[in-house]
Amino acid sequence: MNMSDIFIIGGGINGTAIAADAASRGLSVTLCEAGDLGAGTSSASSKLIHGGLRYLELFEWRLVRKALIEREILMKRAPHLIQPLEFILPHEAHLRSAYLIRIGLFIYDHLAKRRYLPASKQIQLQKELHGFYSQGLLPNFDKGFSYYDCLTDDARLVILNALSAKENKAIILTRTQFISAIKENNVWKIQVKDLITETIHYYFSKVLINVAGPWVKEVNQLIISDTKFDIELVKGSHFVVPKLYEGDFAYILQNKDNRIVFAIPYQNQFTLIGTTDIIFKENLNNIKISEAEIIYLCDLINQYFKKSIKKSDIQWSYSGVRCLQGSDVKNPSKISRDYEFFLENDNNCILLTVIGGKLTTHRILAKDAINQLNDFFTHMKVSQTHMTFLPGGDIPNQDVAQFKQKFKKEFPWLAEAICERYVNYYGTRAYLVLNQAKSLQDLGIEFGAGLFQKEVEYLMQYEWAQTIEDILWRRTKLGLFFSEEEKIKLQEFINIYQKVNN
Numbered sequence: 001m002n003m004s005d006i007f008i009i010g011g012g013i014n015g016t017a018i019a020a021d022a023a024s025r026g027l028s029v030t031l032c033e034a035g036d037l038g039a040g041t042s043s044a045s046s047k048l049i050h051g052g053l054r055y056l057e058l059f060e061w062r063l064v065r066k067a068l069i070e071r072e073i074l075m076k077r078a079p080h081l082i083q084p085l086e087f088i089l090p091h092e093a094h095l096r097s098a099y100l101i102r103i104g105l106f107i108y109d110h111l112a113k114r115r116y117l118p119a120s121k122q123i124q125l126q127k128e129l130h131g132f133y134s135q136g137l138l139p140n141f142d143k144g145f146s147y148y149d150c151l152t153d154d155a156r157l158v159i160l161n162a163l164s165a166k167e168n169k170a171i172i173l174t175r176t177q178f179i180s181a182i183k184e185n186n187v188w189k190i191q192v193k194d195l196i197t198e199t200i201h202y203y204f205s206k207v208l209i210n211v212a213g214p215w216v217k218e219v220n221q222l223i224i225s226d227t228k229f230d231i232e233l234v235k236g237s238h239f240v241v242p243k244l245y246e247g248d249f250a251y252i253l254q255n256k257d258n259r260i261v262f263a264i265p266y267q268n269q270f271t272l273i274g275t276t277d278i279i280f281k282e283n284l285n286n287i288k289i290s291e292a293e294i295i296y297l298c299d300l301i302n303q304y305f306k307k308s309i310k311k312s313d314i315q316w317s318y319s320g321v322r323c324l325q326g327s328d329v330k331n332p333s334k335i336s337r338d339y340e341f342f343l344e345n346d347n348n349c350i351l352l353t354v355i356g357g358k359l360t361t362h363r364i365l366a367k368d369a370i371n372q373l374n375d376f377f378t379h380m381k382v383s384q385t386h387m388t389f390l391p392g393g394d395i396p397n398q399d400v401a402q403f404k405q406k407f408k409k410e411f412p413w414l415a416e417a418i419c420e421r422y423v424n425y426y427g428t429r430a431y432l433v434l435n436q437a438k439s440l441q442d443l444g445i446e447f448g449a450g451l452f453q454k455e456v457e458y459l460m461q462y463e464w465a466q467t468i469e470d471i472l473w474r475r476t477k478l479g480l481f482f483s484e485e486e487k488i489k490l491q492e493f494i495n496i497y498q499k500v501n502n
């Protein structure tokens with residue numbers, strides 16, 4: 001019988017982090033995800049591990065402090081995937097006073113212990129480092145501020161959590177849709193559908209966790225439950241254009257509507273721009289950027305940068321929907337980004353529903369979620385995730401630069417850019433990707449943009465990748481560089497690999 005302590009619905013950042021936390025505490029775990037891991041909101045974020053400077057204006061001290069603490073912990077857990085990023089805020093006196101910004105940044109610097117990142121400072125944009133920070137900007141910006149947060153790859157962070165769960169024996173089912181759950185003999189009888197084979201399967205568990213992000217209400221309706229909660233769905237979109245400026249720092253730009261937009265250096269050749277914040281009432285299976293959002297983001301960028309942009313410059317866009325607490329809110333930017341739990345216990349048959357949360361707070365959300373079950377699983381160990389590495393994160397002394405050098409020396413036949421990418425994506429698991437290869441020929445077919453057969457095999461064998469989308473847009477971002485012919489070649493290989501291995 002497929003029986004586990006916990007059954008989790010949803011393989012986004014929060015579902016996989018809960019699976020990882022629970023499994024590390026000795027519980028048996030099964031997780032089902034209807035699509036690919038991270039294919040929901042968790043691959044559509046701004047990719048920041050941050051306290052959320054903006055939330056200070058909403059007096060969300062508790063959330064910002066919690067997120068800042070997490071920023072430090074996550075930098076240690078996965079130093080290869082979570083890297084410091086400097087943000088430049090060009091000053092616009094009519095939008096926010098310098099005094100207010102200085103106070104905000106002071107609080108941001110001191111709200112939680114900060115060991116790894118420099119403090120914020122005020123700068124003269126045209127003078128600092130010979131105008132380095134102003135090179136992309138229009139000449140009317142002279143004053144600015146600098147502070148640090150971190151950049152990650154959201155979809156890869158989901159995979160690291162799923163790998164961590166699997167290392168502790170969790171069962172991760174992808175392309176498996178949750179259909180229904182009923183209480184039978186004091187356990188949940190759960191029906192799921194394998195969307196590849198179109199077959200129905202049953203699982204049993206003591207605890208059911210609904211962590212389906214924006215689909216949480218839909219999923220809740222498939223469970224006989226008394227839980228009542230209000231949510232608001234808020235869409236945000238991003239797009240990628242050819243690099244707007246040199247330099248490895250990001251801009252945080254203020255708009256007249258009080259919102260902020262990020263311009264972030266992306267994949268060496270691009271600038272990532274976003275986000276918007278719009279109440280979402282449409283179909284969750286068709287989330288895409290609208291014309292109005294494109295105009296909004298282009299207009300704001302064109303108020304700041306010398307290089308102006310238009311719709312035809314967009315190389316790639318993506319949109320995601322946040323699930324936030326509350327209902328009928330007028331201003332979506334003002335809804336809290338914190339998380340909330342609803343626990344229902346009927347004859348020791350437990351349903352835990354998770355609402356909200358940020359990418360940054362996934363680890364603490366997971367720990368808090370499983371702590372809700374302390375009275376139920378009395379034998380459960382204490383969570384240790386604050387002092388353990390995510391898979392691949394065990395880089396000696398957290399010194400990613402040194403590890404990269406060592407890796408490059410060990411594989412002199414591998415192009416420097418590929419070594420960089422392997423270490424940034426896989427950390428110490430880069431050795432597993434190379435799988436004993438001793439020469440470029442050993443890596444097999446090259447599909448394009450430095451993607452070789454060995455890496456594709458690794459992604460399909462260990463990281464649940466099944467489609468070209470999984471490989472090019474979530475496990476890697478090589479989709480930005482792939483031609484149509486290269487995609488066909490990769491698809492043909494995937495077809496053969498699946499035939500041989502299934």
Ligand SMILES: Cc1cc2nc3c(=O)[nH]c(=O)nc-3n(C[C@H](O)[C@H](O)[C@H](O)COP(=O)(O)OP(=O)(O)OC[C@H]3O[C@@H](n4cnc5c(N)ncnc54)[C@H](O)[C@@H]3O)c2cc1C
Pocket residue numbers: 009010011012013014015032033034035036037038039040041042043044045046047048049050176177178179211212213214215219234235236237275276319320321322356357358359360361
């Ligand atoms: C535009 C935008 C920008 C953001 N930027 C940041 C940022 O920079 N930093 C930050 O910290 N946070 C950010 N966030 C917030 C963060 O991305 C989300 O809070 C987080 O990704 C939510 O993860 P989740 O696991 O709860 O939901 P999801 O990632 O949506 O996962 C839910 C999963 O449930 C699955 N599912 C649904 N129904 C079923 C079913 N019946 N059976 C099986 N599976 C099912 C879905 O397929 C989905 O994969 C941003 C959010 C948005 C929208």
